[in-house]
Amino acid sequence: MPGAAELRTLQRRINSVRSTQKITHAMELIAASRITRARQAVEAARPYAVMITRVIRDLAAESSVADHPLLTQPAAVDRVGLVIVAADRGLAGAYNANILRRAERLAEAETQQGRDAVRYIVGRKAQQYYHYRGEQVAESWTGVTDRPRYADARQIADRVINDYANGDIQRVWLCYTDFRSALRQVPSVAQLLPVEQRELAGGAGYTAEFMFEPEPAEILGQLLPRYLEHRVYAGLLESSASEHASRQRAMSNASENASEIIDELTREANAARQAAITTEISEIVGGAEALAST
Amino acid sequence: MTEEQRPTMQVDVVSAERELFSGEATAVFARSVLGEIGLLRGHQPAVLGLGKAPVRIQDTQGDELHFAVHDGFLECRGDELTVLADIAELAVEIDVERAKEAYARAVRHEQDPEYEGDAAAEKARAQLRLRMAGVEGY
Numbered sequence: 001m002p003g004a005a006e007l008r009t010l011q012r013r014i015n016s017v018r019s020t021q022k023i024t025h026a027m028e029l030i031a032a033s034r035i036t037r038a039r040q041a042v043e044a045a046r047p048y049a050v051m052i053t054r055v056i057r058d059l060a061a062e063s064s065v066a067d068h069p070l071l072t073q074p075a076a077v078d079r080v081g082l083v084i085v086a087a088d089r090g091l092a093g094a095y096n097a098n099i100l101r102r103a104e105r106l107a108e109a110e111t112q113q114g115r116d117a118v119r120y121i122v123g124r125k126a127q128q129y130y131h132y133r134g135e136q137v138a139e140s141w142t143g144v145t146d147r148p149r150y151a152d153a154r155q156i157a158d159r160v161i162n163d164y165a166n167g168d169i170q171r172v173w174l175c176y177t178d179f180r181s182a183l184r185q186v187p188s189v190a191q192l193l194p195v196e197q198r199e200l201a202g203g204a205g206y207t208a209e210f211m212f213e214p215e216p217a218e219i220l221g222q223l224l225p226r227y228l229e230h231r232v233y234a235g236l237l238e239s240s241a242s243e244h245a246s247r248q249r250a251m252s253n254a255s256e257n258a259s260e261i262i263d264e265l266t267r268e269a270n271a272a273r274q275a276a277i278t279t280e281i282s283e284i285v286g287g288a289e290a291l292a293s294t
Numbered sequence: 295m296t297e298e299q300r301p302t303m304q305v306d307v308v309s310a311e312r313e314l315f316s317g318e319a320t321a322v323f324a325r326s327v328l329g330e331i332g333l334l335r336g337h338q339p340a341v342l343g344l345g346k347a348p349v350r351i352q353d354t355q356g357d358e359l360h361f362a363v364h365d366g367f368l369e370c371r372g373d374e375l376t377v378l379a380d381i382a383e384l385a386v387e388i389d390v391e392r393a394k395e396a397y398a399r400a401v402r403h404e405q406d407p408e409y410e411g412d413a414a415a416e417k418a419r420a421q422l423r424l425r426m427a428g429v430e431g432y
Contacts, residue, residue, distance in 0.1 A: 041311070048308045051376055059341075150381075206339070211341075212342075213327050213342050216341075218343075219341055223367065223378075
């Protein structure tokens, strides 16, 4: 009977959509819990950022140390480093596409000024993107963005600080996604190196009675890499929270779409069943009438 | 003078990943690049580099809190003291089994030129953790 076959096909499709919905719903819940965790990590890391910034500002106010190489603008800038933070996985709406587009816009602006762009990338999706485009990258890291740890940020920061100190690159940008709210994440760029003077201005300085061990210049030299590592760490955490928020939204939309499709298919299935019953009844009635008329 | 009357100072211990302690304390002991030091309220203001060593804090109840600090700085401003650590852990939170594994791994790698200074630093970290956790023989 054609009606029954159609009914079976519809039932199969409903089941398939329903199991997809289970997966998208689970991903939505996981993403939601990860946003919370990433936000907590951002909050937990804030005291260190506040303290180290204050100490560095006070140290920078000592005139003897203001000419640290990480603080001074190189005379000529012809190679620029970009640290680009994307995700390892997709299924997060336009998250990866947005940050990569933002980073490439910056790279293009630098190239138009006659500078080379050197890319340091985080996340498998960024790797795939640059591999596909045949673009060389200086280094790439994966397995970081789902749950960033300080040690990850340290590796990344140390690599760019090293290249900057060697003179390979004369400026470094950090491209990350800023988590403004659960509904709003903004692809952003911030200058990492050289550390901008205004970031470190306004320190009260230290009074003459202060004892320094080792020398202030050496303390600053040790603190500045920590400061940069911490900025990369904060960028990774913001990006991670944004990634999970984007994924939660994408998966919530997917679950909703699945519900709509299930409703639609259920209606079709009901109609098909009704049609099959109607056909059956009219056949029986037709048969009964045929018998009665004999 | 009884314990309760000793002057206190505001002490903060922060690591890159989180804040471990924030509150009033009567004394802080640490090993700086100058050697072992004890700081009370009113100590000469100072900024000191810290190595891989324990930091002890005496709180207002007279209890002592022990932290394993792996590199960082201590800033003392008379009535305020801040420990900025690269890595810091509360001694009671140290995972002894993991530290033992890390120690064994570091010893294995020590002779391997591929790891260079990394193994030595890893060994020092593991040793500090184990000593802080009260494990004998390290």
